[in-house]
Amino acid sequence: MTIQAIAFDAYGTLFDVYSIRELGDKLFPGSGVELAGLWRDKQIEYTHLRTLCSMYKPFWEITQDALVFSCKKLGLNLTLEAQNALMGQYARLQAFPENLAVLQELAKQGLKLSILSNGNAHMLQSAVESANMQGVFQHLLSVDVVRKFKTAPEAYQMAPDVFSLPAKNILFVSSNCWDACCATWFGYTTFWVNRQAAPREELGVTPHGEGRTLRDVLEFVEQHRNG
Amino acid sequence: MTIQAIAFDAYGTLFDVYSIRELGDKLFPGSGVELAGLWRDKQIEYTHLRTLCSMYKPFWEITQDALVFSCKKLGLNLTLEAQNALMGQYARLQAFPENLAVLQELAKQGLKLSILSNGNAHMLQSAVESANMQGVFQHLLSVDVVRKFKTAPEAYQMAPDVFSLPAKNILFVSSNCWDACCATWFGYTTFWVNRQAAPREELGVTPHGEGRTLRDVLEFVEQHRNG
Numbered sequence: 298m299t300i301q302a303i304a305f306d307a308y309g310t311l312f313d314v315y316s317i318r319e320l321g322d323k324l325f326p327g328s329g330v331e332l333a334g335l336w337r338d339k340q341i342e343y344t345h346l347r348t349l350c351s352m353y354k355p356f357w358e359i360t361q362d363a364l365v366f367s368c369k370k371l372g373l374n375l376t377l378e379a380q381n382a383l384m385g386q387y388a389r390l391q392a393f394p395e396n397l398a399v400l401q402e403l404a405k406q407g408l409k410l411s412i413l414s415n416g417n418a419h420m421l422q423s424a425v426e427s428a429n430m431q432g433v434f435q436h437l438l439s440v441d442v443v444r445k446f447k448t449a450p451e452a453y454q455m456a457p458d459v460f461s462l463p464a465k466n467i468l469f470v471s472s473n474c475w476d477a478c479c480a481t482w483f484g485y486t487t488f489w490v491n492r493q494a495a496p497r498e499e500l501g502v503t504p505h506g507e508g509r510t511l512r513d514v515l516e517f518v519e520q521h522r523n524g
Numbered sequence: 525m526t527i528q529a530i531a532f533d534a535y536g537t538l539f540d541v542y543s544i545r546e547l548g549d550k551l552f553p554g555s556g557v558e559l560a561g562l563w564r565d566k567q568i569e570y571t572h573l574r575t576l577c578s579m580y581k582p583f584w585e586i587t588q589d590a591l592v593f594s595c596k597k598l599g600l601n602l603t604l605e606a607q608n609a610l611m612g613q614y615a616r617l618q619a620f621p622e623n624l625a626v627l628q629e630l631a632k633q634g635l636k637l638s639i640l641s642n643g644n645a646h647m648l649q650s651a652v653e654s655a656n657m658q659g660v661f662q663h664l665l666s667v668d669v670v671r672k673f674k675t676a677p678e679a680y681q682m683a684p685d686v687f688s689l690p691a692k693n694i695l696f697v698s699s700n701c702w703d704a705c706c707a708t709w710f711g712y713t714t715f716w717v718n719r720q721a722a723p724r725e726e727l728g729v730t731p732h733g734e735g736r737t738l739r740d741v742l743e744f745v746e747q748h749r750n751g
Binding site: 338342343345346347348349350351352354362363365366369370448449450475478479482483495496498499500501 | 676
């Protein structure tokens with residue numbers, strides 16, 4: 298498998314979605330961790346349900362819906378002020394510390410880089426800017442164009458289309474094991490950034506590579522570049 | 525909306541999936557509640573992912589995969605014996621206490637009843653038998669036939685097909701709010717048995733009826749039978 302391009306998942310992979318824990322904990326003392334976890338789970342669940350039912354709605358709105366539900370579920374009083382603060386934080390998530398240097402190194406090696414994300418265009422643009430990643434990616438691919446969220450094949454098809462490459466020649470990198478597994482089914486070469494040392498999903502499919510930070514992608518690419 | 529038939533979700537609606545908590549707690553003291561919750565969430569997540577990716581696998585196997593993952597995630601040592609015990613329990617879940625009488629009453633009123641479930645045929649047969657519900661349902665509809673799990677339209681289409689009725693003349697009953705919401709999108713008249721007094725999912729759609737037990741379905745049907 299000769300890797301010529303890389304498609305990165307955004308949320309959780311490049312940008313730390315759990316960094317909103319701190320703000321959550323400030324707004325709802327003692328509930329930040331639980332809120333951040335449930336918010337993330339609900340957000341992904343809603344992308345699945347809406348894709349299965351062909352009821353697409355942009356990720357930004359789904360993220361807001363998931364926040365509202367999560368607060369109701371946890372009995373937290375979400376004022377408009379708190380909602381705006383948390384959503385605003387989502388628009389400028391912290392990047393993981395090693396990311397920028399790794400991306401610059403991969404670009405220097407001549408690999409074509411993109412993001413392939415559920416997030417809609419303005420979210421991706423905003424996240425890339427607050428992480429100082431302007432100019433690193435050739436494409437910010439949002440599933441908003443195909444109106445189906447991952448893990449639908451139409452979503453994964455965007456990177457092969459834009460790079461004019463077979464999926465197997467594109468490395469798909471995600472910190473979400475389910476995303477890396479489903480991308481493997483789709484046909485990508487895949488790498489799971491297992492930041493939390495989580496167990497592998499029991500889906501009967503294994504990402505081609507696994508590491509603990511984005512830095513481990515460098516070694517994988519080195520080994521597989523001209524394989 | 526003239527209701528002529530009813531399609532019931534099985535797990536959580538007719539059969540108490542959380543009744544495995546007790547066995548879980550016996551096998552893994554102190555972890556029964558957490559295990560049952562995660563097991564259920566993972567099971568549903570895997571049905572979504574496999575349906576989105578066209579990687580169908582029977583619900584029984586997915587249930588087992590979800591159990592294996594959940595134990596790994598929670599650091600519980602799942603012996604083959606414990607796995608068999610928990611899966612065996614899943615095959616003979618307790619029914620909620622009011623269910624049988626309600627179903628018999630609805631049948632007596634001339635309504636055609638079915639189950640419409642992710643579960644495969646042998647699971648549904650086994651659950652119906654251990655709940656003494658033989659003869660109550662005209663059809664045990666398993667998505668195994670269409671090889672797509674709920675909330676895919678192909679799954680929901682099974683009841684209108686088998687009853688030769690438009691979806692709006694069939695009441696779809698589920699204790700899972702996401703299931704009742706997506707069935708509403710599909711076109712059913714819907715009832716959410718909100719056993720845990722949970723907040724409604726933020727999906728921008730509302731089930732037509734809501735109650736706390738299956739008994740509340742009787743009143744809803746009474747009101748809407750000849751509406």
